Amino acid sequence: MSSHPQANSKQLYLSRQTIRWGDMDAFGHVNNTVYFRFMEQCRIEWLEEVFGPTIAGEEGPVIVNAHCNFRRQMKYPARICVEMSAGHLGRTSVETTYIIRDAADEQIIYADGAAKIVWVDFKKEKSTALPEQLRQLLTSL
Secondary structure, rough: OOOOOOHHHHHHHHEEEEEEHEEEEEOOOHHHHHHHHHHHHHHHHHHHHHHHHOOOOOOEEEEEEEEEEEEOOOOOOEEEEEEEEEEEEEEEEEEEEEEEEEEOOOOOOOEEEEEEEEEEEEOEEEOOOOHHHOOOOOOHO
């Protein structure tokens, strides 16, 4: 899965976030794990926009893989923009890509990454078809 948005990927959501003091590690820059949290927060905001404030239930999204390319160190204080785009749409899954930029200078790219979202029936512990509401949204882009 490529982490760079491709010509066929469509922007889904833009999340504006603030780097917190506690996001930094002993080396004085944002810890690598926090980049995944920024992408996660963007994804959750988008899912809440689509399904409402709670998405918990008998079915829901699970991330089956994720990766991040660290392009530049982030440091406190700063504001960032996380762009989420949709790529390949399958029966039970959608590939998503992310670009983390400096909110004050969008030319500065801190990282890019990707995550594959699979819709799961939690009781059966198996993948299931994406909800029709989500599929319609993704195919209408």
